[in-house]
Amino acid sequence: MKKFENIMEKLAPFIMKFANSKPVMAMKDGLMLIMPLTLVGSLFLLLAFIPIDGWNSLMEGLFGQAWQEPLFQVVGATFDIIALVAVFGIAYTYAKNEGCEAVSAGILGIVSFLIVTASYVTGSGNEKIGGVIPKTWTGGKGMIAAILIGLLVGYVYSWFIKKGIRIKMPDGVPTGVANAFSALIPGLVIMIISMLLYILFKVLAGKTFIEWVYEVLQTPLQGLTDSLGGAIAIPFLISLFWWFGIHGPAVVMGVMSPICQANALANQEIVNAGGKLIAGQNAHIVTQQFVDQFITFGGSGMTLGLVLAMIFLAKSSHLKRLGELSIVPGIFNINEPILFGFSIVFNPMMLLPFILVPTLSGIITYTAIRLGFLAPFTAVQIPWTTPPILSGFIVGGWRAALLQVLLILMAALIYLPFLKIQDKISLQEELKSESAGEYLNI
Amino acid sequence: MKLYKIRVTGDKENFNIEYEYSINFVDYIKIEYQGSEQEKYQKFLQELEQNGGMHPINVKVKMKTKFVDRAYLKNEIIKIKDVNDFINRL
Numbered sequence: 001m002k003k004f005e006n007i008m009e010k011l012a013p014f015i016m017k018f019a020n021s022k023p024v025m026a027m028k029d030g031l032m033l034i035m036p037l038t039l040v041g042s043l044f045l046l047l048a049f050i051p052i053d054g055w056n057s058l059m060e061g062l063f064g065q066a067w068q069e070p071l072f073q074v075v076g077a078t079f080d081i082i083a084l085v086a087v088f089g090i091a092y093t094y095a096k097n098e099g100c101e102a103v104s105a106g107i108l109g110i111v112s113f114l115i116v117t118a119s120y121v122t123g124s125g126n127e128k129i130g131g132v133i134p135k136t137w138t139g140g141k142g143m144i145a146a147i148l149i150g151l152l153v154g155y156v157y158s159w160f161i162k163k164g165i166r167i168k169m170p171d172g173v174p175t176g177v178a179n180a181f182s183a184l185i186p187g188l189v190i191m192i193i194s195m196l197l198y199i200l201f202k203v204l205a206g207k208t209f210i211e212w213v214y215e216v217l218q219t220p221l222q223g224l225t226d227s228l229g230g231a232i233a234i235p236f237l238i239s240l241f242w243w244f245g246i247h248g249p250a251v252v253m254g255v256m257s258p259i260c261q262a263n264a265l266a267n268q269e270i271v272n273a274g275g276k277l278i279a280g281q282n283a284h285i286v287t288q289q290f291v292d293q294f295i296t297f298g299g300s301g302m303t304l305g306l307v308l309a310m311i312f313l314a315k316s317s318h319l320k321r322l323g324e325l326s327i328v329p330g331i332f333n334i335n336e337p338i339l340f341g342f343s344i345v346f347n348p349m350m351l352l353p354f355i356l357v358p359t360l361s362g363i364i365t366y367t368a369i370r371l372g373f374l375a376p377f378t379a380v381q382i383p384w385t386t387p388p389i390l391s392g393f394i395v396g397g398w399r400a401a402l403l404q405v406l407l408i409l410m411a412a413l414i415y416l417p418f419l420k421i422q423d424k425i426s427l428q429e430e431l432k433s434e435s436a437g438e439y440l441n442i
Numbered sequence: 443m444k445l446y447k448i449r450v451t452g453d454k455e456n457f458n459i460e461y462e463y464s465i466n467f468v469d470y471i472k473i474e475y476q477g478s479e480q481e482k483y484q485k486f487l488q489e490l491e492q493n494g495g496m497h498p499i500n501v502k503v504k505m506k507t508k509f510v511d512r513a514y515l516k517n518e519i520i521k522i523k524d525v526n527d528f529i530n531r532l
Contacts, residue, residue: 016532020508028509066484097506245498245513288504325468336500340445341467 001348006181008244017240019251025097028254030089030150034082038261041078042073042381049271049378051397079265079379080135085141086258087113087150094154098162104183105157108190109150113142115194116149116209118200122293129315137210140265143258145213153190160186190286207366219261226284231366234286235295235358242300242339243351249300253291263422268379283376285369290394291378294365297391297404298411299335301354302361304388305411307338309419316426319419332385342422357411364410365403373432374399443495448486450532457529461486463493467514476493483525501532508532 006321018024048071059067091109096102119139121129160166166185169178201209224230234252241248253260263284267277278284298304307330311324319342326337344350368374374396382394388408392400444463447470452458459479462470473489475482490499496515512532522528 016510019510020532024508025509120526242513245515247511250510325466328516329468330477337467340497340500340513343497 008014010246012246015251016418019246019254022094022097024254026094026151026154027147027258028095028250030091030350031086031258032259032302033089034085037078037082037085038381039326039383040381041075042156042379044074044080045378046267046380046394047071048075049380067189075379076135079268082139082261082265083146084110084113084138085226085352086143087146087153090147090150091153091157094151095158095161098154098158100158100161101179104187105154106178106302108157108183108187109153111187112153112190112194113138113146113149114211115191116145116198117142118208118211134286137208137214140269141214141218142210143262145210146220147258148213149194152193156190156193157183160189194220218259221259222266222284225256226263228363228366231290231362232359234291235362236355239355240359243345243347243354245345249296256291256311257288260286260291263287264289264377264381267376271378277378278374279369279372279376285366285376287377290365290369292360293382293388293391293395293400293404294407295358295362296384297333297388298330298408299333300337300358301335301339301344302357302407302411303335303338303344303415304330304333304420305355305357305408306342306353306415307335307412308408309412309416311415314419314423314426316424316430318430319423331387333388334385349418349421353415357414360410360414361407364407368399368403374403403425443497444493444498445500446486446490446494447500447502448530449502449503449504450508457488457505459483459525461489462491480516480525483528484523487520487523491520504530505532 048068087109088106092102092106093107113408114133118134119132119138120128121132121134123129141200161182166183170300180435197209201212203208205212207215225234234256237252238248241251264287267283267287268278270282275282280284296302298307303326307323307326311320313326314323322337322341326335326341329337339345342350344354365374369376378394380395382391386394388404389401392402392404394404444465445467447462449460450464451458451460457479459482461473461475461482462519463473464470473486475485477485484519494516496516498515499519501512501514503509503511510532522531
């Protein structure tokens with residue numbers, strides 16, 4: 001155990017350096033801008049595909065065959081532009097964190113993204129239809145390219161501004177005008193670089209930069225995260241980092257979230273085209289819902305099972321009361337009182353269940369989807385604070401809700417022996433300190 | 443025995459630390475220290491030494507250049523005497 005702690009202590013500065021690096025910070029905060037789009041867009045998507053027999057026929061009867069069209073207008077204006085919003089958000093955040101005027105950087109991010117994207121679509125007769133922004137590449141398929149472009153634009157723009165290579169306007173010129181002129185030189189350079197990238201990839205690879213990134217980087221990354229290894233690595237790392245005092249979800253999902261989002265959107269594309277999602281063939285398994293609703297629900301380490309066990313089975317008043325106080329936050333997937341009050345963080349005894357429970361949950365959920373018990377998730381997403389069972393039902397119907405119930409029971413069973421040891425210690429401490437009156441006043 | 447939570451905002455040069463404690467694991471009460479950040483930090487270390495238990499200290503990091511929340515053991519924080527060193531460790 002000591003050896004393991006020493007290794008983690010040596011690794012911690014590197015993990016923190018990576019997690020707090022400028023690109024990761026810009027990525028994490030910049031991608032927050034897409035959250036309202038995906039959550040609100042999900043409501044309309046859910047309405048279009050309510051999993052109730054006869055729903056489609058009912059709506060067709062009421063509103064005609066094209067009843068889903070207005071809903072898809074909203075879906076198309078939210079999910080299908082998340083890469084554009086992401087590139088703005090990342091370039092904006094990078095520049096803001098560097099202390100530069102950031103809106104111009106965000107706009108230049110969008111401009112750069114569009115320069116390296118095809119400005120035509122191919123019609124059914126193979127003819128090119130110009131004057132369009134193809135939504136194929138501005139949604140999930142353009143996510144990794146959006147991250148790369150956003151970071152590059154943010155960096156180049158900030159470099160020029162910080163080095164003072166910009167048109168400076170005299171004092172007295174309104175700030176808005178001065179900022180617009182400041183952006184001219186970095187803007188010109190960014191557009192030239194983007195154009196050269198477009199030419200380079202068109203000539204050498206015969207495709208646009210966005211298409212190349214999708215094929216060479218995004219698809220393999222999606223495949224990697226989508227494997228059983230990905231389903232195990234994500235919960236394992238989240239819990240391991242938290243146990244060692246580093247906010248695991250912030251570090252792990254800061255990097256993994258765009259890929260999980262892209263996986264869900266790829267699934268949705270299949271559904272929109274009238275296809276059926278089949279795990280192992282055309283569907284991705286590890287999506288944002290997989291993480292939020294099946295390996296971190298109840299909080300990191302899935303401690304909701306532990307909280308229930310504390311309420312019903314703990315003998316010490318300390319743990320029983322802590323369980324009662326933690327149940328409401330736990331239902332909303334917040335487990336800070338348990339992480340710090342039980343405590344789990346840095347507690348050698350709790351390391352094993354804290355890692356084992358979510359990792360097993362990842363394996364079980366992955367297998368449930370792979371074997372067809374659970375349908376792969378589409379783009380329908382809900383806030384991570386949505387209580388379990390309800391969240392499962394919304395993203396995956398009654399089977400997902402049932403699976404969540406089983407996973408909570410599994411968590412309670414695995415945590416139970418460790419709870420009993422802690423309960424025994426707490427009970428002894430209570431007896432000792434009862435007369436001294438120095439125990440935590442809960 | 444109290445449970446402590448620290449909130450750090452600002453940036454490396456110009457930061458602000460708020461100190462809170464809880465006696466029931468859920469509701470936190472702000473500790474009002476006076477003085478510079480170093481003075482406030484030193485007072486917190488004294489408080490921690492006197493009343494802190496085995497529970498880790500919850501550090502909420504919302505800085506311009508750092509954002510990952512941390513947890514530290516009491517003994518680890520007590521060893522860090524300079525507030526700037528503490529900020530650098532986050």
